[in-house]
Structure formats: C-alpha cells, structure tokens
Amino acid sequence: MKLITSGDNARLKQLAKLIQSRRARQAAQQAVLEGVHLPQAFADAAYRIEALYLPQHKLADAEVTALLNRLPETPVYVVADAALGKISSLTQADDIMALIALPPPPRLPESGDCVVLERVQDPGNVGTILRSAAAAGVAQVLLSADCADVWSPKVLRAGMGAHAQLQIFSDVDLPAWCGQYRPPLYATALSADSRSLYALDLRPEAAWLLGNEGSGVSAAMQAAADVRVQIPMAANTESLNVAMAATVCLFEQQRQRMA
The missing domain is CATH 3.40.1280.10 (SPOUT methyltransferase, trefoil knot domain)
Structure with a gap:
C-alpha cells in the first residue's frame, strides 16, 4: 500500500477529472466507482479494477478487507481522509474509490432484447x-x-x-x-x-x-x-x-x- 497525503497528488487529480468530466472518461476509457459495493459487483463480473483508493479510517473495515483479499494484485493507495474528500462526488466523502477500465465497445446488436x-x-x-x-x-x-x-x-x-x-x-x-x-x-x-x-x-x-x-x-x-x-x-x-x-x-x- 502507498500513502497519499496531498489533494494535489497527480493520481488524485486524475481521479477528480474522471469523476467530473465525460470527456475525460471517454479519453481515458476509465471510470470511478465510489463506495465498497460497486467494486464488489464489478469484481463479480470479472471487470478489471486497476486501482483502489482507501480513506485511512477505512483500513480496518471488514467489507474493505474482504474486497482487498479478493483483489490481491490490484494496486492500493491509502489516502488521507481530507485529501479524498476534496475530489469525491459523494455527499459523505468517506468511502473507497475504485478505478476501472471500461470494456471495449462491442458490435451493435442486430437481434436480442x-x-x-x-x-x-x-x-x-x-x-x-x-x-x-x-x-x-x-x-x-x-x-x-x-x-x-x-x-x-x-x-x-x-x-x-x-x-x-x-x-x-x-x-x-x-x-x-x-x-x-x-x-x-x-x-x-x-x-x-x-x-x-x-x-x-x-x-x-x-x-x-x-x-x-x-x-x-x-x-x-x-x-x-x-x-x-x-x-x-x-x-x-x-x-x-x-x-x-x-x-x-x-x-x-x-x-x-x-x-
């Protein structure tokens, strides 16, 4: 795990862009999941989770620990609570974030519901x-x-x-x-x-x-x-x-x- 203490960190700035901007998401082909339950659902569907960002106070959380155990190869960044709160779109900015790669666009369907x-x-x-x-x-x-x-x-x-x-x-x-x-x-x-x-x-x-x-x-x-x-x-x-x-x-x- 790596510690991030400043809201000016380059990784956090990129997360902020992805949260705020459709154009940034399209350019990077990435999106940000906020909270523990969305990363769990995407991990169940075999999505590639590229990084996890954890508020310091969540390190002992049981659900977070279970998620980390499921994703042993995923880079994890521990973020000072104040720094993460500056970029989150959540009203209560105290939960984890996951960076995911968007799937390549499939061929448009010609049949099926x-x-x-x-x-x-x-x-x-x-x-x-x-x-x-x-x-x-x-x-x-x-x-x-x-x-x-x-x-x-x-x-x-x-x-x-x-x-x-x-x-x-x-x-x-x-x-x-x-x-x-x-x-x-x-x-x-x-x-x-x-x-x-x-x-x-x-x-x-x-x-x-x-x-x-x-x-x-x-x-x-x-x-x-x-x-x-x-x-x-x-x-x-x-x-x-x-x-x-x-x-x-x-x-x-x-x-x-x-x-």
Whole structure:
C-alpha cells in the first residue's frame, strides 16, 4: 500500500477529472466507482479494477478487507481522509474509490432484447432503467449521444452494479442502428395509434425505445418504430416517469414469458 497525503497528488487529480468530466472518461476509457459495493459487483463480473483508493479510517473495515483479499494484485493507495474528500462526488466523502477500465465497445446488436434510450438526461433515471433491464433479463442497452453519460458517478450509483451485468452501447446513432436491427422496435408514446401494452404479445425478442423526460420519443424515432405503445392508466393522470414506464414494460414482457 502507498500513502497519499496531498489533494494535489497527480493520481488524485486524475481521479477528480474522471469523476467530473465525460470527456475525460471517454479519453481515458476509465471510470470511478465510489463506495465498497460497486467494486464488489464489478469484481463479480470479472471487470478489471486497476486501482483502489482507501480513506485511512477505512483500513480496518471488514467489507474493505474482504474486497482487498479478493483483489490481491490490484494496486492500493491509502489516502488521507481530507485529501479524498476534496475530489469525491459523494455527499459523505468517506468511502473507497475504485478505478476501472471500461470494456471495449462491442458490435451493435442486430437481434436480442434491448432497451434503447433517446435523450434521457436525468442520471437517476438512466441508472434506474439499467437496474430494471438487468432485473428483467434484458442484457443490451443502447443510449443516444445526448443521454446522460452512463459511466458518470450518479448513473453508476443509481445503477447499483447493473452496469456489470449489461452490454452497454453509448453514443449510438439510433436511426442508423434501426436499419440493422431485425426484431420489433416498440416506442413508448401517447399517440392516437398507440396500442395498449397489455394487448401485445411480448414473448418474441424486441427492443424498447424510451425518450426524453419532457418530450418523450422524437417524431423521427416514433416513425422508425414498428409499434407505438402506451401503458393504460387511470383517467386524469399524467404520464409515468420514464424509468417507471421502462420498468412496467420490461416486467410485463417478463411476466408473459414466464407464463
């Protein structure tokens, strides 16, 4: 273990850049996991953890000790509590950080179940949708370039380790991708020709397209979809939050398949 006492340390400055900047994450192809549970989830999925940064007061923590025992080859840096607190995005900046290498982008899927996000900009919504996709057994998630960065600290925390269970495709040209994807594409939309979610046969493979929190799926992507879908709701109620709508659709799909 190596000791870092200054917030001006070059390694800590790089961590700060990765926490704060999408561009820095893309350039380095790295991201930062905050807290002990995310590194555990990523280690379970055989992600490469490149370094661990521990606050001094966490050295005797049982969960931290267990994590260190799992990763005997990973470099460990012990950081003075005040120095780590200067760069963390956590409200309570007193937990560990792990530096991970991002996986190389896989080939865009031409089949298989997918969740497709267009201009979903709230990090909490993106992370929640990732959790729902993983829980419903949908392993492929595509995001347009104007979504919240899927590897940002806020999305990682909201995802609660779901990233490690998924194939994630960022900055996707969605109209171009639609031309190569073979199964049906369902777009959530409150339009006159939308079909009820509960009237569809959702047992075959499909992709679910969900749009921006305020304006929904764009007109161009609605036109590219095979079916426009709405969730039946009580009269005089507004549309669901996009993360909740995604969860309802994905678990109705799972329910039909289990039945």
